[in-house]
Amino acid sequence: MKKIFLVISIGILFLCVFFLYSLKPENTIDQEIVNNDQITLWLYSHELIELAKQFEKENPAVKVITKLVKNPNILVEELYAAQSAGNPPDYAEIPSWYGIFPLIESGAIVPVTDYLSPEYEKELPAAIKKRFQYADDLWAMPISYEVPLLFVNEALLSKSQLAVDFLDSFPAVFELARELSGSTNHKFKWIVNADNLYPWYLMNIDTQRSVMNASALIEDNEAFLFHQNHLALTDFINGEGGILLSSSNKLQLIEKLIGSKFKWQVMPFPIETKKLIPNGNGLIVFKKNDQSTEYKKRFLQYIQEKEHLNTFAVANSTIPANINIIQSESYQRHYRHFPYYQKIVLESLEASGHLLKREDEAEWKQLIRANENRE
Missing domain, CATH: 3.40.190.10 (Periplasmic binding protein-like II)
Structure with missing residues (x-):
């Protein structure tokens, strides 16, 4: 009788353990590695959020935390404040008209050359590349530009x-x-x-x-x-x-x-x-101890892919920072009812551009002040 009771008890214990195990969330082990790496990205272009979501979907082991700011000028001020407080994002979108130089001068950001694929770098239009160049280094990864x-x-x-x-x-x-x-x-x-x-x-x-x-x-x-x-x-x-x-x-x-x-x-x-001096947007990389992590590099390489540069430019009504895409029939077809504009886009590749300089922000604001009473 005792043996029968023991067997029944073991059986009940086994069923209880099995039942409790069945309540465990599926793929617990997988979930432990999901989102164990994070990327913080501050931006003003909504289209970049869509690319970040797509990257996250294709790379479930990383979480991309985005912050969308109303416009480039506000974002620049928020980046200055975040850097002063010691909590900048990993990456941020930056306009080419001004904003980047103080971050270079303070040592807040690093050159992006090591993050660029040879193909991407080869296809960069010279004029927009220049707008992010200083002292022979490239300080932002150009995404697109406008004329x-x-x-x-x-x-x-x-x-x-x-x-x-x-x-x-x-x-x-x-x-x-x-x-x-x-x-x-x-x-x-x-x-x-x-x-x-x-x-x-x-x-x-x-x-x-x-x-x-x-x-x-x-x-x-x-x-x-x-x-x-x-x-x-x-x-x-x-x-x-x-x-x-x-x-x-x-x-x-x-x-x-x-x-x-x-x-x-x-x-x-x-x-x-x-x-011609184009205006564009690029991604800057803030200096952090863990900047070499695999997914942080992979994210920038993901944005550099032609498919994603093209998707961003078409959605954002900008010109992709890629010569090959600009000259492609598929991109030109988006503007087939504007033949003048098709020509303008192609000719923008002839622009020599203008290197960024320390005075960019002061000059921009000076022109605003010179005109502010003429509204």
Whole structure:
């Protein structure tokens, strides 16, 4: 009897153990290694979040923690503050107009050359690469870039009986503005205006790359010269603006919002192509003791893949930082209804660019101040 009781007890114990084991979450061992590595990424482009999610899905042993900030200027200030507090992210998106130099000078970030594949580096357009170069080192991994453009309401030209090809230089643009600025024979709120990347446009117009010259340009032509106007894009979309200086990044937005309300054209920024300064975005790498971990390097290599550079550029209405993609028929096909723009994109590869320098941020803000009373 005792033997029977012992056998029953062992059987019950075995069933209890089996039952408790069955309640254990599946793949506990696998889950112990999932997300044992983390990457922190601060950014202002929503499209990068999608790529980060895709990377995380394909690499379940790593967690990508992202922080989306409203715009590049705010992100730059937050990066300065985080570095001062000793808790910067692993990677951050950075604009090329300013923001990176103080991080280089303070030793907060490291050059990215060791993170780049030979193929990626070979296909980098020279002009956007230069915007992240200092002292023979590359300090951000370029992802994409934009170029300045003229968006022209065709009704403006019909009033002046001019062809769009007339706007082949800024003297011609200013001449038209001077001619029409005092006229009441049009419906426009303004003849020439610019959106909030105004300092970038001025630095492209001024071939000497001098803040003094750019400021003088404002003073000499303030009666008709464009000024930074936060409603300029809205005015143009509503058919109330003549010639808008804006970015290639706005092309698809403008097309969508105007629809068939009126006829308009996109034109090259009327300067010598070689002197063009693009604006772009890149990823910077903060100096940390664990920066050599496999997944942190793998993430940057993942972004460098042509498929992902192309996906980001198309979704973000920018130009991919890859010569091969730019010249590909599949990328050009996205803009087949804008033949002028297709040509502009290809010609942007001829730009020599402009190296970043310590004064970039001060010059940008000086141009804002020089113009702030002209709103």
